[in-house]
Amino acid sequence: MMARNLFFMSMLLLPVPAMLAENQAEAIRNDKVLVDEQTLPPGQTLLADRPGALVYLDNGAIEQSNLTGKAHATTVKRGEAVFVGNGTEIRNTGAASLRIVRTLFLGKGGAQTWGTTGLAPDYTLLFENQYARVYDIKMAAGHNEPLHSHHDRVVICLSGAELQHENPDGRRETATLKTGEIVWRKGVTHIGHNLGKTDLWAIAIEPK
Numbered sequence: 522m523m524a525r526n527l528f529f530m531s532m533l534l535l536p537v538p539a540m541l542a543e544n545q546a547e548a549i550r551n552d553k554v555l556v557d558e559q560t561l562p563p564g565q566t567l568l569a570d571r572p573g574a575l576v577y578l579d580n581g582a583i584e585q586s587n588l589t590g591k592a593h594a595t596t597v598k599r600g601e602a603v604f605v606g607n608g609t610e611i612r613n614t615g616a617a618s619l620r621i622v623r624t625l626f627l628g629k630g631g632a633q634t635w636g637t638t639g640l641a642p643d644y645t646l647l648f649e650n651q652y653a654r655v656y657d658i659k660m661a662a663g664h665n666e667p668l669h670s671h672h673d674r675v676v677i678c679l680s681g682a683e684l685q686h687e688n689p690d691g692r693r694e695t696a697t698l699k700t701g702e703i704v705w706r707k708g709v710t711h712i713g714h715n716l717g718k719t720d721l722w723a724i725a726i727e728p729k
Contacts, residue, residue, distance in 0.1 A: 544560045546558045548622070549675060549705045552628075553628055553673065553728040554625060554626060554627060554675060554726075554728050555627060556623065556675055556703060556705075558578075558620065558621070558703065559621045559623055560620050560621075561611070561613040561618060561620075562613065562618050563613050563616055563617065565612070567610070567611045567612075567621065568609075568610050569605040569607060569608065569610075569623070569625075571607050571625050572630075573604075573605055573623055573624050573625040574603070574605070574626075575602070575603050575605055575624075576600070576602045576621070576624075576677050577597045577599060577601045577602075577621055578599060578679070578701075579617070580596070580597065580598050580599055581597050581615040581619040582595070582596050582614045582615040583614055583615070583619070586610045586612075587606065587609050588607075588608035594614060597619075600679050600722065600724065602655050602724050604652070604653075622703060624653075624675050624728075626728050628652075628729070630650075630651035630729045631651060631729040633729065634649065635649065636649065639710075640669055641667060643659065644656045644659075645657040645659075647724075652729060653726055654726075654727045654729070655725070655726050655727070656724075657722075657723075658721065658724070658725055659721065660715045660720065660721040661715065661720050662682065662718050662719055662720055663715060664715050665712065665714050666713035668710065669710070670709070671708055671727065673705075673728070674708075674725045674728075675703065675704075675726040675728075676702075676704050676705075676723050676724070677703050677723060677724045677725075677726070678698040678699060678702045678703070678704075678721075678722070678723045679723060680700055680722035680723075681698045681702065681719065681721070682697075682698060682715050682716075682717045682719050682720065682721035683695070683697055683715070683719075684713060684714065684715060684716065684721065685714040685716050686711040687711055687714065688709075688711050698721065698723065
């Protein structure tokens, strides 16, 4: 009997597998946002416990529901960005795991509307609300962007490139964005140059 009790006590002392760490990796945490990358296996559900933005890193199929209980099935594409309110549930109904970057907004947001003000002309505004402005950045290899401005932002890189930023005072800074990288960038006004041989594709999320 004593040996049996010792066996169960030893089992309790074994480390518990970190299942969450395998499916969720925190990328950014500051006073404005909490950003993590989730891997959602088939049949599993992701719950948004506060307003946020999702960026899908894979093509897939989901069922989305909210606090009213209404659910609808849809397909998602790599690079698609959507707003989710508090209580939104996303269930992976596809046959493969679905990678998602989740940006949770920690502030109350603001009433100002930024629209496309300050953005480079080839950027695409995806959506804007009280919490954030979200836009798509595409810059071909060898291409230069005119002078434009960003607010503080999350940058989710879908296709990396070698870049150079030219500041209004003439200073030049080189930067590399790698495919799959998730970074926090401070607000800036600059001219952008894609110096590499690959096209840049990124999603920017500017919290209010």
